[in-house]
Amino acid sequence: MKETYKNRNVAVETMLVHAGNVRHNVDPTALAIYPSTSFVADSPEELDQIMGGTMDGFSYSRHGNPTVEGLTHAMAQLEGAETVIATSSGMAAIDAALFAAGLHAGDTILLSRDLYGASLNLAGKIWSQYGVKSVVADLTDLDQLHAILLKEQPKVLLFEILSNPLLKVADAPKIVQMAHEVGCQVIVDSTFTTPLMVKPLSFGVDLVVHSATKYLGGHGDAMGGIVAGHAHYEEALHQYLRLRGGILGPFEAWLIHRGIQTLSVRFERQCQNAWNVAQRLEATHDFRHVYHPFLESHPTFSTAKKLLPAELGGAVVTIELKGARKEAYDFLRSLQVVRSATTIGDVYTLCLYPVVASHRNQTEQERLAMGITEGTMRIAIGLEHPDDIFADIMQATHFAYSS
């Protein structure tokens, strides 16, 4: 059967694969989604230049995609970065940053003891296979950190400014200075702080990573990661994507880009809600501890006041129930507004039980050394009314204590 396609008579099979693939010269208000895996160049010479990196353009989506570039441009502006890549997850972003830092066999990575558990495991279980040693330090003890930096001469230091789940604030500018003095590159995982609370590149951090799955995307419907840094990391970061292939897909890039358009509105409200709820929880005296960086009872209160913007203390509140696993399970079972799930940054308030989730691979002794007990609950505050969040936490607490 013959059909007409572009004024030519072609077989129906030919028409079917080409028809409808129309190019429009339009300027849409929203970022466009390009699911295409490849892009047609205007000429072989142009393709040669695009592939050789001497001309801007797109050839194959593992090398670059216009929708993903919309997201990376936005993140470059937010972080004040010269180069940004988007990855398939936050873990891929951390891996890409470690790769870009040029780690080789015999090198050492220094990790914050309070780092996200999977990041500790990435260094200890994966990078160790390439002969890279990992050493852990408590970054709230700067004397200890200084001694370890001098002794180990690490190539990379990886830490989070706001620790999880106890929300300790690390004195990041001082730490960066100390690390640079021994020639150590610094990677900050800024997932919990977002570019609204801190811009690590502005005080000398070499690479910033995000799990974009969290506040950047913001709606719990897309996984992704971001690495942002100085221009001299550009080649290595792009090589990571081209050769290891952990790219972000265009649909996820579009969702995360849409998420960051409302980041300040969401995150500021979540921080306000968290501060409201934290103060009220502490005032009840119903908990062994309530952790929020701006509570005077928090061990790193003075660093938080010095480093963080006045209104943005983060959107997480951690409580320690007066009880152990039984009370913890009863608490989780009776939550009604707050949902029990292992993430942060969504519009809903989410509660995570570290002992069975984020810190299940640590021994009880290790957890206790960090200050995490069977009563510890991390609550990532959402966009519900703070009265409802507070009331739900209190009814679950009372149920747990009385059952």
Ligand SMILES: Cc1ncc(COP(=O)(O)O)c(C=O)c1O
């Ligand atoms: C601080 C932090 N960094 C990195 C990650 C990993 O991100 P992803 O789950 O997107 O791989 C997480 C995930 O919970 C996290 O909390």
